[in-house]
Amino acid sequence: MTVFAAIQMCSTADVVQNNRTIAALMREAAAQGAQVVSLPEAANILLKDQMDYPRLCQDEGADTTLALCRQLADELGIWVHTGSLLVRTPNGDRVWNRSHVISPAGQVTARYDKIHTFDVALGGAGDFIESRAVAPGEAGAVICTAAGHCLGLSICYDLRFPYLFRALAAAGAGVLMIPASFSPITGPLHWETLLRARAIETGSYVVAAAQCGIRDGVATYGQSRIISPMGEILAATGDAPGVILAQIDAAEVARTRARLPVLSQTREIGEVTHAN
């Protein structure tokens, strides 16, 4: 059994303030017994105008939030999943929306760059073309081992693409990490339903740390969740910053997949017949 924590926060344009919040909530999570702690998407910086990210973000090597997370992992003896940090690409014209997994020795043991950028036309504040500022990841899907569990990495809008989670689970992931900065337009109808669907259809735990609140007029949905392989809500936040924790048991993943062996019953669909 391993205690996982999800931290909900309201990141702003002020990196120093975000780092203070991360340190306080990470210490609180560790004090409550957390062994693996996840931050939300855009933990280091969240801006009103995404075109400012390339200018205001750092290269990964100079990112102070990553340095802080490495230091806290080492000091507290915990695994840290950074949710995501926005870090400048080498040519500096865009950023990567990047997750890091950090060992209790403070070493980065895995990286994942968001594959599916939030390029949508929901109308009004819901018109968004994330790829103008964020370069989609090229390396593909990533799993890694942390605290004896196999984590499958994803970020926010990736949630809508079930083939990613099926691939992660088929490759061995039993805990799906889904940090987010979800839209309040889609959140009420889609967020928890999609999180539970990803858990249920792959027989995996889901750890979903979220951004909440309003900064500079930008609203995020909150409602962090930790969900069991059967789809039960094990822990939930509301709309305010804070920490939630849940026990995660690798044997429960195996038991659920033995009861509902959907991962091993996949069929190749191939061509679809138009029957009339």
Ligand SMILES: O=C(O)CNC(=O)[C@H](CS)NC(=O)CCC(=O)C(=O)O
């Ligand atoms: O760039 C930032 O400021 C931080 N990142 C985000 O807010 C990202 C990209 S805009 N948000 C999402 O992917 C929301 C997905 C979503 O809400 C949905 O799928 O409905």
